[in-house]
Amino acid sequence: MNAAPMLELRDITRRFEKKLDFAGRIAQRLGAPVREEVVHAVDRVNLTVRKGEVVGLVGESGCGKSTLGRMVAGILPPTEGTILRDGRDIKALTGAEARQMKLRTQMIFQDPYASLNPRMRVQDIVGEAPRVHGLLDGAAFDDYVDEQMRRAGLDPTFKRRYPHQFSGGQRQRIGIARALAVKPDFIVCDEAVAALDVSIQAQILNLFMRLRRELDLTYLFISHDLGVVEHLSDRVVIMYLGRVVEEADTETVFRRPNHPYTRSLLDSVPRIENRKRAFSVVKGEIPSPINPPAGCHFHPRCPLATERCRVEVPKLREVAPGQRSACHLNDQ
Amino acid sequence: MNMTAPTLEVRDLKTHFFTRAGVVKAVDGVSFSVGRGKVMGLVGESGSGKSVTGFSIIGLVDPPGRIAGGSILFQGRDLAKLSEEEMRDLRGNRIAMIFQDPMMTLNPVLRIDTQMIETVLAHKKVSKEEARQRARDTLGMVGIPSPDERLKAYPHQFSGGMRQRVAIAIALLHEPQLIIADEPTTALDVTIQGQILAEVQKLCATTGTSMIWITHDLSVVAGLADDIAVMYAGRIVEKGVVGEVLDRPLHPYTHGLIGSVPSRNKRGEALRQIPGMTPSLLNLPPGCAFRSRCPRASEACLTEPLLAEILPGREARCVHPHLEAPEAA
Ligand SMILES: Nc1ncnc2c1ncn2[C@@H]1O[C@H](COP(=O)(O)OP(=O)(O)OP(=O)(O)O)[C@@H](O)[C@H]1O
Ligand SMILES: Nc1ncnc2c1ncn2[C@@H]1O[C@H](COP(=O)(O)OP(=O)(O)O)[C@@H](O)[C@H]1O
Ligand code: SF4
């Protein structure tokens, strides 16, 4: 428990400049007050993930979950901040060490079809990366691919087929086999079951849980589905417009949420146990991340907002052991 | 049971697609009815025939598909027998449809007011000013703030949730007796979905509009619908009052679906799962279509079971329904 955490994000920020389109550039040249817009997709996020944990990351669309996940997976550089892997700054790594470190984190996406090359056979989709990175020698290729496929619940006799010859759930299994083939110890799942039917979703979630046990994996599990997150995660992180607003172990988040946004979110989720009842409602729309409200981003929708919330950004701080929340109400 | 006739009664509906690869029986013998002011949840996984059922009712099945049998009684008239012109007159007027993608309803190049006023005038002889008034009132009804201003906007100036509200407002313009909503909140965020579900619930209760709510999400149906029909491979396998079906599913498929909902399982443990996957509709094996995935399947299931009343008011299409006491969740 005293070893360095598997992953540590320190004040990670990611901005995107939204370049002006053609019409915008003309307008600007003619003196119109248009400017290139900046999206704060992720705004000074701190996060620690310990070995073997499943951390659920939830929030509404555009709040920065995927951007954060891509930075963790090393496929998108942060604009600011530090990412530590096993206590080491990944920016300081070079050469073979950097490549190796990158392989240790793999990402699994929502749309398994879009992320699989349609012209490659499954055996190459799964086996290519380990071969390129010298994780196996030529003779072992077939056996290795078979093992990866079997582990993901795919019949190896189908390894010469192409992605379109598989169902959605099977394609997600191919994506999983591909990710695990390079022997990662950390997996970022980005809405990995969102596109799947309920019965298939259960199969894939079970596969994730089994693989976690068998391979000692650590997950960052991104999902907008609170039911799925509650079932799978040890700890839950809630984001709103680029910032973490609450973080606690799963039980606490669902039983004793602190942040008003967390509570609103939980109230909005339809549950199969709730019959024919009035849906509770959070007022207002999700604001644009291009021009987010000042102070607490949630203040225009928050039933408890005060004057202070409009001007001062609340700090994320401990409100109970293991529970952090970013709301001014905790100061009273 | 009340004695008033239902708003909609679908009997033995068959909608088939005559493709080169063969006949796809997308809807194959579907029967259900929707009472006045009632919400019927039509649930099932992708490809089970929910949308085609909706399109059939509203007369929007495109070739190579066509209604191959059955009747669709709407206020006593059989929609399956109406001409295209008669159908067009009903559509958007007495029956409306809301789609998952609101841009199926909205025209991207027209202002909201233009679209709404035209829709009003298409079916009603009123002045333009009265039509505008109606448009504004309806936008207000679905919870759009400052409707006067919003009327002058184009669809792209709205968020996804707002666009869906406008599409719902357009569906409501003529106070239809029946609305078919095909996954209208599936693509929306949960707080926005909550807002729309609350509005819809209020509307049905106050206007007496009947609604078919198509979704794959049992939790939405649990909170919104009065009745539920579960589809599998083009057929209804179970139907009844929502609470009864969800508390005590009779059909093994419904049973499996409910069991696989994460909140119905102990946290961190393996979810109960239905093995296998949905069969291709192109060549369904004889007998019960769920057979290859069903833990209860037997020799008897090789003969196609019929939808039958198994308990009072409870129908299922299965020879070995779950009649034992429901297990604790
Ligand atoms: N134009 C078409 N030609 C051939 N088959 C079709 C056509 N439209 C629909 N189908 C078939 O009809 C069946 C039912 O389709 P439908 O879209 O109604 O299902 P659904 O349950 O609503 O699915 P989803 O939830 O994915 O929208 C599917 O097998 C589909 O492939
Ligand atoms: N490549 C990009 N260019 C410009 N904006 C982007 C880009 N990627 C993401 N964004 C913006 O960043 C914000 C957060 O995006 P994302 O991380 O994808 O959110 P989520 O996955 O939670 O939906 C959004 O407003 C999105 O539009
Ligand atoms: S800081 Fe203020 S606006 Fe933000 S959640 Fe807390 S009470 Fe609401």
Ligand code: SF4
């Ligand atoms: S008829 Fe037989 S195979 Fe079909 S659902 Fe019932 S028990 Fe299962």
Ligand SMILES: [Mg+2]
């Ligand atoms: Mg995303």
Ligand SMILES: [Mg+2]
């Ligand atoms: Mg559909």
